[in-house]
Each structure stands twice: as C-alpha cells, then as structure tokens.
Amino acid sequence: MTDTALLEAAVPLITAWYRDNGRPLPWREDPSPYHVWISEIMLQQTRIEAVIPYYARFLDAFPTVRDLADCDDDRLMKLWEGLGYYSRARNLKKAAIAVAENYGGELPETAAELKKLPGIGDYTAGAIASIAHGQPEPAVDGNVMRVVSRLLCDGGDIADPAVKKRMTADLREIYPMGDESRCLTEGIMELGEVICIPSGAPRCGSCPLSGICRGHLTGTAENYPFKSPKKPRKIEHRTVFLIRCGTKYAIRRRTEGLLIGMWEFPSVMGHLSSDECADAVREMGMEPLAVEKSVTAKHIFTHAEWHMIGYAVDTAAQSRDFVWADAGEIRENYAIPTALKKYAAETAK
Ligand code: SF4
The missing domain is CATH 3.90.79.10 (Nucleoside Triphosphate Pyrophosphohydrolase)
Structure with a gap:
C-alpha cells in the first residue's frame, strides 16, 4: 500500500474511534470558531486539565470576539496569569480587534485567511478551519506527527520544519470535509495524546489503527518518530x-x-x-x-x-x-x- 492509500485508510478508522471515544471537553460542547480558537491557543504548551478552569473563566469574562476586542489589558493578563506564554493573550486581543474591524466579528473560514491574524499559525488555522468550519485542512502538531510517523514508519526528523510541511501536505490530500474533518482533527490529536503516547510504549492494543499500522505490524513503532536533539537552553x-x-x-x-x-x-x-x-x-x-x-x-x-x-x-x-x-x-x-x-x-x- 502506498503512503497516501494508508493515510486514506486510516481516516474512517480514526473518525469512528473518535465518535465513540472522544473525551467530553468543554470546548467540544459547542465547537464555534471562537471557542475552538480560544481553546487551541490556551492548549498550546499547556495541559488540558490546566486549561479547563482558565477556559471557563475566560469565556465568562469575554463571551464573544467583540468582548475580547474591547477588553481591558490588565484584566486580560490577570485572567491569563499562571498559564504562561503571555504573548498568546496579547495576540488573542490583537486578532480579536482585527476580526471585529475586518471580518464583521466572525472568524474567517479558510486557513489562509485565518493565518493573516496575529498569533494564528498553520496549526491553529488548521484546527479552526477543520473543527469549526469543516474545511479539509489538517492541524499538525507533535501528537499528529507521532501517529503519522508510526503509521507510515516515516523516519523524517519531526524537528525539521520541512518534514512537518511535507506531512501537512500529504494529509491535506486525503482530508475529508464537514463533520468527518472535525472528527479527524480531534481524533488524530486525541489518539496521539491517549493511545499513541509520547512517553512509554504505545497502547496499540486499544488503537483503531493497529490492523494497518506499519510501526505496530513490524514491531518498530517505538523507533518513531525521529527527532534531532534540541539546542541547550x-x-x-x-x-x-x-x-x-x-x-x-x-x-x-x-x-x-x-x-x-x-x-x-x-x-x-x-x-x-x-x-x-x-x-x-x-x-x-x-x-x-x-x-x-x-x-x-x-x-x-x-x-x-x-x-x-x-x-x-x-x-x-x-x-x-x-x-x-x-x-x-x-x-x-x-x-x-x-x-x-x-x-x-x-x-x-
Ligand atoms: S497501532 Fe500503535 S504505533 Fe500504530 S498508531 Fe496505533 S498506537 Fe501508534
């Protein structure tokens, strides 16, 4: 089977698994573009359990894009206090102002338009476009790269931006639309978080991909993904x-x-x-x-x-x-x- 065919075969397995097993998280109850955006920004570098109370307080304080655009800077920083990476909060406000001024208060639908907003890169644009708008656009993070590397036995260096770009392009080719798109983005990320985990052995016995995953079938899953060592801090x-x-x-x-x-x-x-x-x-x-x-x-x-x-x-x-x-x-x-x-x-x- 070619890599593309294997990726394509994985899609319905992941989406069906997600529909049955996806965790009920607050931002999944009403995956509006605004909710997906706020949650995805908060989840960058931060654990889900830590984000949940911040997300609730944030939406209480700023229920709409316009509330965020008009908010007081110190109140915003106070609500973000403890989450770290504070440029995320500053960019949220800048982007909310741009959405209010240039898009009538509604986040744009396509990844290309979303990426024009401050703080929204490839990953977040893909997440909002696919989860909230059903666009055929992947959102590739470390979890997704781990699953794909093991599924395909892809030895590309996941610290290399060119490898991420290639995986994104390959996924875009087979990405579905509508609700399947939402379930694929959520499902592949969740699979990487709870089944095809970053530390310790992958839980292949509970994985919907075990019947087709090259890493599992050849007993080499733990050799993937390859990542070059980081520079010291x-x-x-x-x-x-x-x-x-x-x-x-x-x-x-x-x-x-x-x-x-x-x-x-x-x-x-x-x-x-x-x-x-x-x-x-x-x-x-x-x-x-x-x-x-x-x-x-x-x-x-x-x-x-x-x-x-x-x-x-x-x-x-x-x-x-x-x-x-x-x-x-x-x-x-x-x-x-x-x-x-x-x-x-x-x-x-
Ligand atoms: S079968 Fe195992 S290695 Fe392959 S994707 Fe699933 S958990 Fe990861």
Whole structure:
C-alpha cells in the first residue's frame, strides 16, 4: 500500500474511534470558531486539565470576539496569569480587534485567511478551519506527527520544519470535509495524546489503527518518530529586588523580551553582591536603608532558564519610576508571571 492509500485508510478508522471515544471537553460542547480558537491557543504548551478552569473563566469574562476586542489589558493578563506564554493573550486581543474591524466579528473560514491574524499559525488555522468550519485542512502538531510517523514508519526528523510541511501536505490530500474533518482533527490529536503516547510504549492494543499500522505490524513503532536533539537552553542569571517603602513594593511593567506586558519586581542581569545591590538601587534613584538576602528561584522557559537571587531592600522614599503596591494589591490587580511568584509570595510575609 502506498503512503497516501494508508493515510486514506486510516481516516474512517480514526473518525469512528473518535465518535465513540472522544473525551467530553468543554470546548467540544459547542465547537464555534471562537471557542475552538480560544481553546487551541490556551492548549498550546499547556495541559488540558490546566486549561479547563482558565477556559471557563475566560469565556465568562469575554463571551464573544467583540468582548475580547474591547477588553481591558490588565484584566486580560490577570485572567491569563499562571498559564504562561503571555504573548498568546496579547495576540488573542490583537486578532480579536482585527476580526471585529475586518471580518464583521466572525472568524474567517479558510486557513489562509485565518493565518493573516496575529498569533494564528498553520496549526491553529488548521484546527479552526477543520473543527469549526469543516474545511479539509489538517492541524499538525507533535501528537499528529507521532501517529503519522508510526503509521507510515516515516523516519523524517519531526524537528525539521520541512518534514512537518511535507506531512501537512500529504494529509491535506486525503482530508475529508464537514463533520468527518472535525472528527479527524480531534481524533488524530486525541489518539496521539491517549493511545499513541509520547512517553512509554504505545497502547496499540486499544488503537483503531493497529490492523494497518506499519510501526505496530513490524514491531518498530517505538523507533518513531525521529527527532534531532534540541539546542541547550540559554541560562540567564538575574538579581530581583523587593524594594519596600513602608508596606508598598516597587513594581513595573515589562516593556521588552520575555513576558512583555506583565508586571515584575525590578531586576538586573547577573548575580549581585549585597554592596552591588545597594549601588544598583541607588542607580534607580533610591537610597537603600537596609539590604537583606531574599529567596532564590529558578524558572524554565522553552528556550531560556532564569536563575534568580533576590534582595529585600528598605528605602525611605518612593521613586516615581515605579508603581508602588502592597501585597494585597499585587495579588489582586497586577499580573505577576509565574517565574516571579516566589518573590510575590515574599511580599505577603
Ligand atoms: S497501532 Fe500503535 S504505533 Fe500504530 S498508531 Fe496505533 S498506537 Fe501508534
């Protein structure tokens, strides 16, 4: 059987399996374009269980594209707080504004039009087009590539964008339309999540593809997919300052780099001694009265790691370069990234 014929033979097996076995997730109850879009963006790099409460709160706050387009930035960030990868939230709002202005408040139907919106790449465009609009458009992520690699015994490097492009084109050739399209996109992803799993042996005994899967039939499934090793993450050493004046702490909005738009405690690159810390605070225009070591913390992003040390610094006067807030205000009103949560917790002690 050719690869195309094998892919084609897999389609009805996957869609029938999905109809019988698909998990009842909140965004599947009413797979409108808006619901699929929000859920797919939240699910990027984030586990389903973690997304469910965020999804419910988000839709309560912004039930339509227009509500999202008109929302307050700080409210949006607060609702996203803890999900990480905050550029996703900023792009959601930008795209909602574009949809309200250019598409009459309705997300476009085709993947090509969807990809013109901020934050919507090949995968998300394919998911919205196929799940919500029944278009013959695949949504290829790591789960899908794993299933396809094992089904076909395809040894292409799934870290190579050319391999992803090729698999997407091959799937597009055999993709069905209408409800079959929705069930194929949902089904193949779900198969990759719960049956043809990423770690440990694939559960071929429960898989609808076991009768045709080359990987299973030849006993080589676990050799696939092939993935070239990742580059090591960049390590950044940082010193975080908890600068306190009375009960208030200095915070500022990040204007560049990772976590742009979020609130943070002032920080500098490098691990400073307490004397260097006092000098750094003077450079910020404040006279330190007392400097004490605070907690250390480590946070891992996709491409970088922050290794942080902290200092608690008392000062007599508030610099106007910062916003000053007490522990309660920080907790309620300012979206502090998970990377700095340990420092936010220190303000409440
Ligand atoms: S039969 Fe096994 S290896 Fe093949 S797709 Fe199913 S779970 Fe994966």
